[in-house]
Amino acid sequence: MGRVREMAASFVVPGPAGVAVRDRLKGLTAGDEEVLRAVSEHLGRLASKDLQSRCADAVDHDGDRWAARKRALTRHSSSRWAGSLTKHTHDQWALSRRCQLAHIQGLEAGIRMLRHRLSLSVGERGSKRGPGGYRSRREWHAKSRRLACLEARLEAARADWKAGRVRVVRGGKRLLDARHRLAEAQLTEWEWRQRWEAERWFLAADGESGKRYGNETIRVTPDGVVSIKLPTPLAHLANAPRGRYILAAPVHFRHRGEEWADRITADRAVAYRIHLDVTPGRWYLTAPWQRPVVQTIPFEAARARGMVGVDTNADHFAAYQLDRHGNPVGHPHRFHFDLSGTAEHRDAQLRHAVTRLLHWAKRVGVSAIGIEDLDFTAEKTREKHGHRKQFRRLISGMPTGRLKARLVSMAAEQDLAIVAVDPAYTSRWGAQHWQKPLTSSKRKTTRHDAAAVAIGRRAQGHPIRRRTAPPRTHQSDECGHRTVQARPEVSGREGTRPRIPGPRTRSVGAVCGANAGDQNAQHRSGRSADHGFWQQDSFPLSL
Structure with missing residues (x-):
């Protein structure tokens, strides 16, 4: 890589x-x-x-x-x-x-x-x-x-x-x-x-x-x-x-x-x-x-109630809702528009798509929208993509400047914050980490939907990479550690869990788990209680 x-x-x-x-x-x-x-x-x-x-x-x-x-x-x-x-x-x-x-x-x-x-x-x-x-x-x-x-x-x-x-x-x-x-x-x-x-x-x-x-x-x-x-x-x-x-x-x-x-x-x-x-x-x-210059809301307040990640494409917006922890919620949404024809027609199409996007974001209850900070100034040159005329026409037709102005002004009327993120690797990493896990027999997740999740997670400050799935068995010695967050060099990974007061199951009281944290008190193989000094008492003489 x-x-x-x-x-x-x-x-x-x-x-x-x-x-x-x-x-x-x-x-x-x-x-x-x-x-x-x-x-x-x-x-x-x-x-x-x-x-x-x-x-x-x-x-x-x-x-x-x-x-x-x-x-x-x-x-x-x-x-x-x-x-x-x-x-x-x-x-x-x-x-x-x-x-x-x-x-x-x-x-x-x-x-x-x-x-x-x-x-x-x-x-x-x-x-x-x-x-x-x-x-x-x-x-x-x-x-x-x-x-x-x-x-x-x-x-x-x-x-x-x-x-x-x-x-x-x-x-x-x-x-x-x-x-x-x-x-x-x-x-x-x-x-x-x-x-x-x-x-x-x-x-x-x-x-x-x-x-x-x-x-x-x-x-x-x-x-x-x-x-x-x-x-x-x-x-x-x-x-x-x-x-x-x-x-x-x-x-x-x-x-x-x-x-x-x-x-x-x-x-x-x-x-x-x-x-x-x-x-x-x-x-x-x-x-x-x-209007007087209004101070933008803090970054933490913008992601407090979740966020909608939006992937901008040549003919549609791919949007996905994420909760405040960065987990995808519900199903992906698409808002299509047509950028062919006159300038008035393109502007009306873009405005209509942004309106539907903002109304959906208000319905789901988020407080911010994450979108890529796109700028194709250096990518439109014919010297770099001389023979790729269709690709040059594609990126030249995307109204990135007008989209920013429209989205910011219209979102301000809906009390929604706009969070701009770096567009680097969002499509590639989104497809790598999120396209397959979000695909099921009843839902086909596209590369654009996965990119929307990546954009939303980056806007929230989370890494794009998702946590790996736990192993099929419960013994970590057979399949390795359950998540990538706990490596062998991490201190305290074998530590005991904190004591949680209250009943653990429906039939066992809370006092039954009093010694759960003291592993030496449990007669289990491999613990220090099995390897201590052992001395047998003398037999009784009065038998």
Whole structure:
């Protein structure tokens, strides 16, 4: 057996730091939609110009430049709109920098793998820890060309990172590329134009604590009345005092409505975003706000009432309930989902599967869910699994990042803790130690079910390996010790059991076992009483 890598410690995942609710703006008039389009288009143009200025500043950006950008935007909107625009631009630039760093790390991983495989002989077999050499001289030559290409890309990416240059597309690069393949995207030019313009619009405002209803720019009253502070060039469209426009469509947040109402009643900050879904032609209002950081529950409290171990797969969750001692309870459960189709369909499938998993965990009465801390960043490279296209497609299709966010946020609403464990060897050791013992004539335990047990035991702090079964006979001298926990070198393994008061059987009283601990008092073979000094008394003379 090869060297086993060191496993990371399990930890309780902290809860979400913010929440968001959304409602449709029903009953908008033609005038309302015209005003929303005008405001969104105007602010979208300002956002594009501000992003261009921020990218031009690169790493030389500082507080003075930020203030100058905000003053320039204030002349064409207002001070609050300018604050929201500059913050949105800064967040977008920072996200691009993180993506740029991830791209550099991916190029470095691919180059390391190419160099390793090119250093091996053609046709050399690989091992469990890494792939072998390339299968032919032709493939070796093609990969050497690709290595040179990746090294050139890495050099250019590092130069951009050092200079602070980022490449951002407002509206999305994927939608921009779809313009050149409208037939493949099943879009007409007019439909693409509508989506492109809607994605580049901007109509969002950050909240301010202490202001009326938590937001002065986009204000929503407890009754659901929505009003917008219009930018200065569009102030002539106002239908209310102080340059505000009141929409005819009220909103009613059915999900977290009470929590939202409590916040705005106390004038606590709530951000709002109004956007258009082009396909159905509907306007929506999204209200996100931050929550105070909640301390996670202690690890001992998380496993006090047992745990549910969950094995994540490409098309289902395999779950198994464990008691607080790590013993499997009941039968395994599976929660299937389909990750094919559009992004909306995949997200709905994942959300539905997580909902059913959490409801089942609440019914069985556990307080935590153990799940693998999956991250396939280093495993998705085509350099490592070049010919295994199906496997690459499998791991690339698993939404590990979205699964974490969904599971943590939805579990917090059910008062369930999430314990993340190291995924190393869970499938292999689970199948080795738990698949056969849990299989019976009426139940077939799969490798995924056994992995769920292994994940749950690791989340509870127990070893994955189960205790070995006792021998068929009762004499330990014939079959060895009953469990692996008592080896010959363990001190005290032959010691007597502690005295337990009370009757031992239904017919024998408690006093009958008084000398059970004194083995020398028992006349048994092999004890010291049989080997002591023996002297026979003299025969009596009076017989």
